[in-house]
Each structure stands twice: as C-alpha cells, then as structure tokens.
Amino acid sequence: MPDRPHHHRRPTYPLAHAARHKPRRWPLVLRFAKGAIHTLIVIPVLLHSLFTVIVVYLDRHVTGNLGLPASIVPSLSIVVGLMLVFRNQTSYDRFWTGRNCLTTIGTSVRNLARVFLVSARGKEPGEKLTDAEKADTEKVIRVLVAILYAVKHNLRAEYNIPPASGIAEENGIMTAKAEYFSLLPDGLKGYEDQGLGLPLQLTVLVESYIRRGFERKWFHGPQASQMTVQVNGLVDAYGRMETIRTTPIPVAHLIHQKQVLALFNCVLPFATVDDFGWWAVPIVAIVAFTLYGIEGIGVQLEDPFGYDKNDIKMDGIVEDTRQEVMVLLEEWRLAADGHSEDALGGMFI
Structure with missing residues (x-):
C-alpha cells in the first residue's frame, strides 16, 4: 500500500482567515487610516x-453683529440627530443582513458537502465507487466551493468567467482568482452575457447531482428533498444579498441629509461667534468632524461587499470554508481509494 504523500502544512486553524487579528501598534483613538473615514470627511470639515x-x-x-441666538442650535440638532440615527441604523442593518446571508450560504455548502461525501459509496457494503462516480462527486464538491467564489465576485460586479490568461502569474504571484477558476468544471460555459448569474448556474449542477444520487440510491427521498431545501436556502440568501447590493438608500434621503448637515454646520458659526469668538473655529470643526464622520x-x-476595511471579510470567510471542504474532500478521496486508515479519524470509514 503506497504511503500517504507528505504535505507541508501551513499554520492554520478553523476560521483563521476570517477571524485573524493583527496586534495594534497604535490605539484606535490615534488611528487616521486603515479603517478610518477621515478621507471621506476632510473636505467638508475644512x-x-x-x-x-x-x-x-x-x-x-x-x-460686528453677525451673531444669532444660541437657542437655534438645539432645534436644528434634533433634526440632524434623527436623520443620522436613521441612516446609520439602516446601513448597519444592511451590513448585518449581508453577513448573516453569507453565513447561510456557507452553512449550506458545508451541509451539502458533508452529506454528499458521507453518502457517496458503493451499492453494496465494501464495494468501491467507480471512477465515474468518484469524479462526479469530486466535481460537485468543487462546484459547491465555487458557488462561494461566484457569489463573492458577483456581489462585487466582477462578472464573466475569464479566459485562461486570467490565471497566469502576475509578478510571480498567482492571482487570487486562480484557485476559483480551478474549481469550475472543465468546459463550463457562462451565460452572464444573457443575464444568468454564475451562482444560479452552479446550483443547477448541484441539483442535478442530487437527482443522480437519488437514482444511484445514495439518498432516500426525504434526504434528497432536504438537500434541495438547502439549495433553495442558499439561493434565497444570495437573492437577499443581491437586494442589498442593488438597492441603494433613496436619493431623496441622501440629498436632504447632505443639505441638512451643511445647513446646520453653516448656521453653527453664527450661533457661537458671540460667545466664543475665535474659539468658534475649533468648536465648529469638531462638530463637523463628528456629524460628517457619523454619516x-x-x-x-x-x-x-467590497474591499474596504469596514466591509465584510468575504475573502477570509470564503477561504476558510474552502479549506474546510477541501480537507473533507481529500480525506474522502483517501477512504474511497481504500486508504481508510490514512483518513483523519476514520471519518469516512
């Protein structure tokens, strides 16, 4: 029996990419880059x-008589505060919903991969899978992982299956998409130019595998039905993420919010000049910094769903799920080839 090939493991652990925290060199109060929004507000503050x-x-x-009564400030600040609270609550709800939907998709991929690998076995006890059956199962597991990548790229408006040149080395480093392309079935034709998203196209391949598994008697009826529910939940979660991506905050609200913020910060100097004199300049700067920062x-x-520091860590989350599923696939492959004693803990014995 051939020895199991030796692989150099890179240091990792569950959720290593999504939960990685670098030690902070500076306290957050002194940070003005990498996650801060100062570049967005520096012009209006100035x-x-x-x-x-x-x-x-x-x-x-x-x-000598430009001052306004200071009592005008509280009445305006109430309106500004209500608008900013609404805007931030709405935006964070979009962020939180997007994160939960990504978790739903990842959970569906994990569940389907687990059931596919455990259920794919010979018709009789001790009977090995045929090469075609093993290839079919490996392909669908890779498709499941590819769905995660397809969702990520579609939400970032990175459409189309690129040509082979897209996976070439750039400056000696393989592009981030190379791993994604290797997961897609050979000869897969995309229809994004006709309006069909790749995530939905890939779920058709998964559904087809469920049907074939039922015909091979790998799954019984209720089990196959439950797996279809998982696929439906995955598509539903992606649809909700698409809704967030394609439905911006109404422009009427954005216009009025900008105008109210500008009006308040333009009135504030007149309301503070009599009491504070030149101190009104830093006071207004601090208030503008605070309000525009919240916005x-x-x-x-x-x-x-983008690449900003404050966006969901989609790259890390997808990479963690890919690594989990591919480890399961490797152990299943060993068990399917008759190397059960080499598999981790005999998972697929």
Missing part, C-alpha cells in the same frame, strides 16, 4: 472651518 474663520473675522473686524460610517456600511 470648508466649514474656513467658513467659520470668515464669519468670525467679519463679526470681529467688519460688521461617513453609514456610507461605508451601505454596500458591505
């Missing part, structure tokens, strides 16, 4: 600060 400088200068050295957080969370 403009409002400059406007305050002009107001204070005119009040002190030209007109900037909502902008970051509104579409959580």
Whole structure:
C-alpha cells in the first residue's frame, strides 16, 4: 500500500482567515487610516472651518453683529440627530443582513458537502465507487466551493468567467482568482452575457447531482428533498444579498441629509461667534468632524461587499470554508481509494 504523500502544512486553524487579528501598534483613538473615514470627511470639515474663520473675522473686524441666538442650535440638532440615527441604523442593518446571508450560504455548502461525501459509496457494503462516480462527486464538491467564489465576485460586479490568461502569474504571484477558476468544471460555459448569474448556474449542477444520487440510491427521498431545501436556502440568501447590493438608500434621503448637515454646520458659526469668538473655529470643526464622520460610517456600511476595511471579510470567510471542504474532500478521496486508515479519524470509514 503506497504511503500517504507528505504535505507541508501551513499554520492554520478553523476560521483563521476570517477571524485573524493583527496586534495594534497604535490605539484606535490615534488611528487616521486603515479603517478610518477621515478621507471621506476632510473636505467638508475644512470648508466649514474656513467658513467659520470668515464669519468670525467679519463679526470681529467688519460688521460686528453677525451673531444669532444660541437657542437655534438645539432645534436644528434634533433634526440632524434623527436623520443620522436613521441612516446609520439602516446601513448597519444592511451590513448585518449581508453577513448573516453569507453565513447561510456557507452553512449550506458545508451541509451539502458533508452529506454528499458521507453518502457517496458503493451499492453494496465494501464495494468501491467507480471512477465515474468518484469524479462526479469530486466535481460537485468543487462546484459547491465555487458557488462561494461566484457569489463573492458577483456581489462585487466582477462578472464573466475569464479566459485562461486570467490565471497566469502576475509578478510571480498567482492571482487570487486562480484557485476559483480551478474549481469550475472543465468546459463550463457562462451565460452572464444573457443575464444568468454564475451562482444560479452552479446550483443547477448541484441539483442535478442530487437527482443522480437519488437514482444511484445514495439518498432516500426525504434526504434528497432536504438537500434541495438547502439549495433553495442558499439561493434565497444570495437573492437577499443581491437586494442589498442593488438597492441603494433613496436619493431623496441622501440629498436632504447632505443639505441638512451643511445647513446646520453653516448656521453653527453664527450661533457661537458671540460667545466664543475665535474659539468658534475649533468648536465648529469638531462638530463637523463628528456629524460628517457619523454619516461617513453609514456610507461605508451601505454596500458591505467590497474591499474596504469596514466591509465584510468575504475573502477570509470564503477561504476558510474552502479549506474546510477541501480537507473533507481529500480525506474522502483517501477512504474511497481504500486508504481508510490514512483518513483523519476514520471519518469516512
């Protein structure tokens, strides 16, 4: 019996990519990059600060009567606060829903992979699978993992199955998509130019395998029905993620929010110039920094499927699930080839 090939394991653990935390070199209060929203708000903060400088200068050295009653600030701040609370709650709900949907898809892939691998065995006890049956099962497991990649890329508007040149080395490093392409069945033709998303196309291959497994008597009727429910749940979760991706916050709300924020921060210098003089400049800058920062957080969370630091860690989550499923596939392959004693804990004996 041939020895099991020796592989160099890279250090890993469950959820290693999705839950990785680097040690913080600086406290968060001192961080102005890598996750911060300062670049989104620096221009409005500077403009409002400059406007305050002009107001204070005119009040002190030209007109002398630009001040407004300070009581105007509380009435405006209530409106601003309500709008910002609504915006951030809506944006975080989109973020949280997207994360839960991705978990639903990952769970469906795990469940289906587990059932497929455990159920794929010879018709009689001790009988080995045929080469065609083994190849069919390996293909569908790879398709399951490919669904995760297809969902990720479609939500990022990275459509089409690229040509072979897309997996070439770039600067000596294989592109991130190379692993994804290797999971797709040979000769797979995409129909995205006709409006068919690749995730849905791949679920058809999974459903076809369930039918073949039922005909091979690998699954009984209720079991096959339950697996179809898993596929339906996967498609439903992807549909909800598509809804988040394709349904932005209504433009009327965005316009009014921007106008209310600008109005409030333009009125604030007039309400503070009499009491604070030149101190009104840093006061307005701090208020503008706070309010526009809250709005900037909502902008970051509104579409959580991209590459920003504050987006869902889709790359890490997909990689963790891929690694789990591929380890299961490797152990199943050993058991199917008659090397059961080499498989981890005899999972597929």
